[in-house]
Amino acid sequence: MVLFALRTLRHRRAAFAGAFVALLCASALVCGCGMLLETGLRGGAAPERYAAAPVLVAGDRYVRETVDKGDGESKVKAKALTDRRWVPSSLAGRLAAVPGVGRVVTEVTFPAVAGGRAFRGHGWESAGLTPFTLRSGRAPRAGDELVADAGAGLAAGARVDVETPAGRRTYRVVGVTAEALPSQGTLFFATGEARRLAGRPGLVSAIGVFPRAGGPAPDLTLALAGGAVAYTGDERGAVEFPDAEQARLKLVSLGGALGGTSLLVAILVVVGTFALSAQQRQREIALLRAVAATPAQVRGMLSGEALLVGAVAGALGSALGVGLGFWLRSAFVALGAMPENLRLVVSPFPALAAPAATVAAAWAAARISARRTARIRPVEALGEAALPVARLPLGRALAGAACAAGGVALTLVLSGLTSEAASGPVTMLTALVWTVAVALLAPALAGAAVALLAKALRASRVAGHLAAANLRAGSRRLASVITPLSLMTAMTCTILFAQTTMGDAAQEQAAASARADHVLASQVSRAAADAVRRVPGVEAVTEVLRTSVRVGLERFPAQAVTSPGLLATLDPGVVSGSLDGFGAGSVAVSGTAASRLGVTVGSPLRLALGDGAAAALRVSAVYERGLGLGDLLLPYELVRPHVDDPTSTVLVSAPTLGRAELERAVPGVAVLDRVEATAASAPNADVNLVAMGLIIAFTAIAAVNTLAMATSDRSRELALLRLVGTTRRQVLWMLRLETLAAVLVSAVTGTAVSLVTLAAFSRGMTGSALPYVPLPAYLAVVGSAAALALAATLLPARVVLRARPVEALGARA
Known part of the structure; x- marks a missing residue:
């Protein structure tokens, strides 16, 4: 049956185009998200400041807690700290006394702003950790002297105002280094001044340890105390860049959630695509059954087609996914969610896992969509192919009810979650489970919708009567179209308005709490x-x-x-x-x-x-x-x-007092009024929108594919309408009305899914079951869905209608 499936694909390329594009996008998303996930798990930032120090001693980067596992067993769990743990400066003396240690170098680090640019401040004694060397001038000696790096744009002899946590002071540039670090500007101060500016008496941020030349590697274990840890290799980069560690944790959660959601959406979309393809081929399958093909052989043929499509789409999508991974990294760096020096891990694992997951999804989708088609009796199949009816099989109805029950359970769970880390994945899963329930129950929903819309459609004379009749006779096709459009509306609204709900609640509370002038x-x-x-x-x-x-x-x-x-x-x-x-x-x-x-x-x-x-x-x-x-x-x-x-x-x-009086007291500091400050405190959700926007784009592509497939398959029907006297304009208006009816049903179901999900999310996160849904944004979502649906319907229709009716009938036959 695999060879037969290959021949089928050769002659029905258009029918499988939708599934191919959906699987291609799924593979690209899974590969790109897999690269992010692997970067979060195995990535690291190479040291810059500490590049020349073979061993770096600094504070433990984790907070640790012993957790009871039960049965008398326990486990130590660790979570990353957000700030550096400093170590006693006296530790440098103990390390210097360890056999095999040639010298130790202490350093302090603190933020500094000069000329509107952010720098990291250090004492000149730590210049050897990189190392930095002087290109001109000399090392700082007095408290009002500094050395700037080569990228600061300062020359020896210049005077510059520097803002540090200790306040603002004017310094004289006495030297310029020959080097500059790629991701951070550096200012060096005299040792005593640097310690004063850091504001941590008796503590240092890190100690570089240099082994004695030609000697054995020193054992620092006994000298370490007070939470100090020795770091080597890329671990030094993690100490230097704490934000890289936080970004890694975010990439793990974001990559896993986005990749998993992509795969679930892919299965849901491809099931609908293959189901529509099976409906379009029902007469063909019935004939195969009539000439003694067994249900197992039919399922094998459909599964073989899916495997072939999935394999090709998965391989091509995986190649595109590598580029997508680099693009996502660039977007996250531009948004400030990921440091530039956190290197993207590129390995064969995501590129191999994505095609495998795509093939598995395609096979599962084909098996699910082919269950009823493969078991149907030949005579029944020929009858249904001639006059398809929207009947909801008992198994599908029970599965739909089970998914609806699962949606209810997840909604109740979501309404009790009060942290974004917990509610984020559950929110997307809840929307997906409700959408699966809609997909399973779509034939019943389509039948009910046709009954409600038929009277309104008939008010449009010829085109409306034709649209109502077509929707009634082709309600199974309508059911296939409803699923991707509902998914697109539900996912888009859930992703967008979960962010607006949180942002509005946070701003509202910030405004209510503000009393400052x-x-x-x-x-x-x-x-x-x-x-x-x-x-x-x-x-x-x-x-x-x-x-x-x-x-x-x-x-x-x-x-x-x-x-x-x-x-x-x-x-x-x-x-x-x-x-x-x-x-x-x-x-x-x-x-x-x-x-x-x-x-x-x-x-x-x-x-x-x-x-x-x-x-x-x-x-x-x-x-x-x-x-x-x-x-x-x-x-x-x-x-x-x-x-x-x-x-x-x-x-x-x-x-x-007005703003001017305060600005005179603190020159160079921005002074905002209450309204400006509240607006500036709005949370930034750009990272989540960039990531989840890929899911939105994926569902939009799936909706376009399904509609284009459904329209292209109607060439014989449209040709017959032209032969009996229907004008080209009337046919196009009929298609517009059918599409708008599908968009309306999908908008209602998708909106209902997102509102239920968002209400539960809002109840848990804000205490109110009323999510914040900006009307212009919602209308833009529905309008975009309608525009895409109309374009995906009318463009193929115009191509079909260009041919003469008799030629179209002949080509179809």
């Missing part, structure tokens, strides 16, 4: 905040530092705030407890986080700060605006020494 944008130093406090007319100043903490191994977004005048600038919506006297040892928790953690006012709470430092606090208040402010409010002085960038956003209560 002015906001100084981020990267404001402590010195600048103090300068604002001294401005006459300023009533309260609150410094806000955004970070994340872990309670156990669970990560929570948090904000650290200064307590004096807090309630004059910020209203988190306290529902129990109080923020009066909020300070050392206190923590305020959002209602959502309190529910997840099982804490109330007065409960103790142990957590790990950004660099892993442990803190034991007591809950002083529970508030309701967690989406706008983060899940935890922490004391500013507790958090500031434990983050890589301690610069802040500053909230100012000064009702009698």
Whole structure:
């Protein structure tokens, strides 16, 4: 039957074009997402600053916890920290005393801004870690001197204002290096000045260890203490670039979710495509059955066709997927979600896994769609081919009911999920399961829709009467068209409006919590905040530092705030407890986080700060605006020494002052009013939209393929209509009305699926079952679906109608 399938493909290339394109796109998506997934699992950033140091000693990059597995067994789990864990500077002396160590080099690192450009600041003693050498000038000696890298555009003798966490100061450039790092600008200060600017007395960010030339590799194990770890190879890059580690974790979740969703969508789409192809070939299959072909042979033929199409599409799609992987990486780098130096892992595994998954999906789709066709009796098949009817087999009805029940269960689960990490994958799965239920029950839905729309269609005289009659007689074809269009509407609305729901809720809560008259944008130093406090007319100043903490191994977004005048600038919506006297040892928790953690006012709470430092606090208040402010409010002085960038956003209560007075007090710092600050705090969902937009494009392609296949197969029908006197214009209007009817049914079902899913998502994430759906965006989604559907229907129809009716009948015969 495989040879027979090959001959069938040669003579029915158009019939399999839709399945081929769908499988091609699926293979490309799976391969591209597989590359992202593998990069998240095995990728790494090569060291730049630490390139010359064979061994780097720095703090442990993970927070660890022992988890009880039951039966007396336990397991240590680790989660990455968001900030560097610094180590005692005294550790350098112990390392230098280890046999085999030639020299050690300490370094501190801190953010610096000069001339509007971001740099990393270091002490000149750490220049040998790269190494940096002087092209001109000399090393810095005094506190007001610095050396700039070759890419800074500064010349020796220049004076430059530098903003650091310690404040703004004017420095004189006394040297320029011969080197510049690819992904970071570098400024070197005198050693004492660098330690002062870093603000971590007695600590260093890393220690480079250089073995003695010609000697054995030193064993540093006994010298390491206080959470210090020795790193070699690309592990040094992970220490240098903590954001690369966070990007890797995001790539694992994003690549896995996107690849899995792509494959599920592919199966759903290809099942519909093969089912439509089987319907179009029902007479042919009936004749095969009539000449003694067994159901197993028919299934073998259809499966062979699917395997051949899947193999070719999978191989070509895999090649395209490699390019897609590079494009996705470039898009993520441009959006700031992935550092430039995180290298994309290119291996044969995604390129081999994608065709295998595609072939498996094609085979499964063919087997599912061929079950009823292969078992039908020859006489019954010939009868149905002559006059197809929309009957819903019992097995399909039961499967549809089971999927609907699964959709209900997932919807209930989704409504109880309160974190994006948990709700994201479940949201897409819920929409898919509901769409599968719609696909299985599509014949019944099509029959009901035809009954409702027939009267309205007949109001359009000839074209409307023809459209109503065609929909009634071809309701099985309508059912095949409904599935991809419903999938396109449901997936698009779910992806887009889950983001708008979260963004609107966060902005609404941020606006409700804002009491400050002015906001100084981020990267404001402590010195600048103090300068604002001294401005006459300023009533309260609150410094806000955004970070994340872990309670156990669970990560929570948090904000650290200064307590004096807090309630004059910020209203988190306290529902129990109080923020009066909020300070050392206190923590305020959002209602959502309190529910997840099982804490109330007065409960103790142990957590790990950004660099892993442990803190034991007591809950002083529970508030309701967690989406706008983060899940935890922490004391500013507790958090500031434990983050890589301690610069802040500053909230100012000064009702009698204008923007100009504050700008004079802190030159070079952007001053926003309350409305501007709220708009600037809107979450950025571009990364998710880029990634999931591929799924939207895939479903759109699938919808176009199905409609084009359905229209192309009607050449005989359209030719007969022309022969009995129907004009070309009437035929096109008939097709337009049929397509618009299909779009209407699909829009209703797809909207219903997305609304049910979004309501559950919104209920869990925001507490309200009303998602935020901007009307213009929704109309754009439905309008785009209608435009694609009309184009996919009318373009093939115009090609078919160009031929003379008699010629079309002859060609079809």
